[in-house]
Amino acid sequence: MSNKRMLAILGSPNKKGVVAKMLDCAIDAAEAAGWEVDKIDLYEKKIAFCGGCRVCLDTRECVRKDDIQQIAELLRKCDAVVLAAPVYWANVPAVVKNMFDRLLGVAMEETKTFPKGRLPGKKYFFLTACNTASPFSWIFGQSRGAIRVVKEFFKTAGMKYGGTVVCANTGKSKELSSVLKKKIQRRFG
Numbered sequence: 001m002s003n004k005r006m007l008a009i010l011g012s013p014n015k016k017g018v019v020a021k022m023l024d025c026a027i028d029a030a031e032a033a034g035w036e037v038d039k040i041d042l043y044e045k046k047i048a049f050c051g052g053c054r055v056c057l058d059t060r061e062c063v064r065k066d067d068i069q070q071i072a073e074l075l076r077k078c079d080a081v082v083l084a085a086p087v088y089w090a091n092v093p094a095v096v097k098n099m100f101d102r103l104l105g106v107a108m109e110e111t112k113t114f115p116k117g118r119l120p121g122k123k124y125f126f127l128t129a130c131n132t133a134s135p136f137s138w139i140f141g142q143s144r145g146a147i148r149v150v151k152e153f154f155k156t157a158g159m160k161y162g163g164t165v166v167c168a169n170t171g172k173s174k175e176l177s178s179v180l181k182k183k184i185q186r187r188f189g
Contacts, residue, residue: 006030006188007078008039009071011085011096015041018170022127023084025181029188030082038074042095045071047102056105060118064102071099072106080123080162082188083150086170087130090145100153107157117158124154125162125187134168143168163187 008027012019027037045067056062061072075081085096100107108115132142143166151161165183167176176184 004035004079005077006035006037006080006082007074008037009081009083009085009099010039010041010043011083011093011099013043013093013095014086017086018129018167018174018176019084019086019127021176022129022165022167022180022184023082025176025184026082026084026125026127026188029185033189035080035188038078040071040074042099047071047095047098049098050101050104054104057108057110058105060105062102062105068099068102072103075103075106075119078122080125081154081159082125082127084127085146085150087128087143087146090142092146092149097149100149103153103157107153115156117156120158122157122159123162124150124159126150126164127167127184128164129167129170131171132168 008023010020010023014020027039030037047068048064048066051064053063062068083096085092107118109118126147128143128146130142147164154161165180165187167180
């Protein structure tokens with residue numbers, strides 16, 4: 001048994017939707033492989049908007065006291081993160097972007113050149129879904145905007161990319177195909 005910790009973050013308001021099912025599949029595979037998993041549902045958390053004061057860049061924690069402190073602590077303690085969020089208007093949902101904004105000082109240190117990551121050595125994965133049918137979801141960039149935003153946050157934090165799994169055409173099916181389940185399980189098993 002490994003004593004590695006994974007932080008699983010649900011960034012979808014649909015607790016029984018495709019994105020939640022993708023995250024549950026990843027959690028099941030990770031736990032079967034010996035990971036300890038902490039799960040957070042962003043829609044159940046109280047996270048105020050960033051005030052732009054930038055104090056966190058020096059203190060490494062936000063001056064606003066709410067549920068972001070719990071997320072920051074779990075992020076610091078974990079070895080890997082899996083973020084599961086749908087595509088909204090070719091981007092992540094506002095609740096995910098808000099979390100990224102509030103984790104500024106936790107994730108990075110400003111330097112005279114490029115920001116220095118404060119979470120090195122950790123790995124991250126992104127699970128996402130969109131209504132657009134494949135291959136049009138890729139051709140027209142429906143998922144690429146969300147993938148780009150997620151990669152930018154975690155890369156700036158100093159984390160290593162572990163992979164992305166996209167489920168397209170969710171308007172037709174609310175279930176995960178066996179191919180998609182296997183793709184997720186390979187990443188986490």
